[in-house]
Amino acid sequence: MKIAIVEDDINMRKSLEIAIGDYPEFEIRSFKNAKDALKHLDDSFDLVITDINMPGMDGIEFVKTLEGRYDVIIMTGNATLSRAIESIQLGVKDFLLKPFEIETLVTAIKRSDTVRQKVKTAPAKSGDGEQNGFLAHSPALEKLIALADRAARTDATVLLMGESGVGKEVFARYIHEHSPRAKKPFVAINMAAIPENLIESELFGFEKGAFTDAIEAKPGQFEAADGGTLFLDEIGEMPYGVQAKLLRAIQEREVQRLGSAKPVKVDVRIISATNAQLEQKIAADAFREDLYYRLNTIPLRIPPLRERREEILPIAETVLARNCERYELGEKRFGETARDELLAYGWPGNIRELIAVVERAAILSDGEEITPEALFLESRGLKRERSIASMERELIAEVLETCRNDHAEASRMLGMSPGVLKQKIETYNL
Ligand SMILES: Nc1ncnc2c1ncn2[C@@H]1O[C@H](COP(=O)(O)OP(=O)(O)OP(=O)(O)O)[C@@H](O)[C@H]1O
Ligand SMILES: [Mg+2]
Structure with missing residues (x-):
């Protein structure tokens, strides 16, 4: 099994090399930063073990760049635990809280190996995939569902708030599916996943020639969601400059493609979600207060699992x-x-x-x-x-x-x- 270790701290890196070197079944290459690792990673590697806090590209950015090509184990301190949680969203399954015993790391490596083997040979069953609906109930969840049901009947904007992984998207879909718009499109767009300079054209579309690469006109997600629901995920990451345009689109119920002077009427219900404290962003002048109130007609706060x-x-x-x-x-x-x-x-x-x-x-x-x-x-x-x-x-x-x-x-x-x-x-x- 070939393993890449990415760790900037030389002591830690050397001790990991030595400790794992005791196991003949593991072949190790270690790198002092993500850039270095990216230059050398190829098909021969089975697993990447990486630190989070590193100069240059940090561990999470690094994992994003790998796009799921390798199994990843993340090493994290308490200070970066919340970032390690982000990595779960990227498909990382195991993370190790520092300080950890070498045996724990070895166990994690072996687990990853076993899972890989078993999943590879597993009968591929179709039709499983993501399933909709709620897996379990609790009084707290019942209350939220009741609110969501009431919100679903209206066209009011809904703001879903909660930590990563609590089910904000599950709720967004639930509201759409229980609304009169259910038969129309549900379009989701994640502000954190799109490069900042593309968010505006993603949302509002563009005309041919609006910018160098615009060889053909393209409608934005607002138009794609016409009649249905537009889900703006990680709304706190929306660039400040685009916020005014979003506010106008919601108020006027029309959008203007980039490079066009002609407004297009759209009929969409907006649901947005955030795991950030928008109030803090407002105080720091990173989020428009007027937009916040516009998006927050019905606030739904989803409590953490604990x-x-x-x-x-x-x-x-x-x-x-x-x-x-x-x-x-x-x-x-x-x-x-x-x-x-x-x-x-x-x-x-x-x-x-x-x-x-x-x-x-x-x-x-x-x-x-x-x-x-x-x-x-x-x-x-x-x-x-x-x-x-x-x-x-x-x-x-x-x-x-x-x-x-x-x-x-x-x-x-x-x-x-x-x-x-x-x-x-x-x-x-x-
Ligand atoms: N109540 C629930 N019942 C069933 N599955 C759920 C529930 N809540 C969340 N999930 C599942 O948990 C995972 C995370 O949920 P979701 O993507 O909705 O979280 P999120 O709040 O949007 O997180 P993030 O902020 O990281 O995007 C998904 O696979 C989803 O299907
Ligand atoms: Mg989400």
Whole structure:
């Protein structure tokens, strides 16, 4: 197995070289920056291990440039953890929180190898793919869905706010599909994914000759979404200069292609999403306040997964079953400790991270039972001590048994209000 290590810190780089050099099955090349690595990476490499904080191109930009051609393991410190989470969006499956043991890195390397082999030989089942709808429910989610249902009936702009991976896009599609516009197009455009100088022409289109490369006229996404919904993802990344034009398009309900003086009428509902604090951007003069109010008629704040823990196990079970079927793994289930760990972990990458972890655990576990080792959450900083959550779960289970499931009695014994107890019973799946 050929591995590229990209790390600017010479001590760290050398110690990784030496440590991994002990394993004859791994062939290593190390690079002191991303540019260097890009020059030498070719088909012979199987895996890239990279740091995040590096001079020049940083680890995340580097991973973007690789465009999924290699499996990647990210090494991250606490300070760059939120950036490591971004990498999950780019398809990175394992990241290692520094400081880590060399054995943990070796385990991560072997996991990546095993997954690659198994996925390669797996029967390619079609029709699985992205599925729509919600994988699990919780009181917090029900409330949001009720709001989304009400918003769907109107043409009001909706602003979805929440951390990476909480389901902002899932909600955007949900609103579209439950709106009178459902049969018309849903067009998504991600401000962070398009080079800044192209955003304007993407949105509004252009006429032939509007700029050097405009050899043919092209309608923008506004026109493409006519009658339907335009989803502006990562709206906080929209260049300031384009914001005024967007505001005008929303207010006047018409757009002007670049290089044209003629306005075109469009009928679109705008949903936008951000994981940034737009208020801070406004204070820093990076986002227009008037546009913010225009986009924010109905604000929907999607809480992180750690604030709706009762969804963790049901989502995990569904994803597990789905992958067992997809890769023909037979039936598997989570062991007790694995469940405890799923509940105890913080899920900074939210549902996206949970789905990725469970998918790998399904493929990587040999037996019928998913073990904590297969989840590999300690690489993400989860301590293997018994979590408070697992102790609490055990205590509640014991008390419930003692009171023969009499909730009123149990809540008295635990000194916990019946409401809280009911919630915990749901959370812990008791
Ligand atoms: N409630 C949910 N039920 C089922 N799947 C979900 C749910 N929420 C999120 N997902 C899945 O999690 C992944 C991330 O969701 P989504 O892309 O909507 O997140 P996001 O909030 O837009 O994140 P980002 O800010 O990183 O773009 C997707 O694969 C999506 O299908
Ligand atoms: Mg998104």
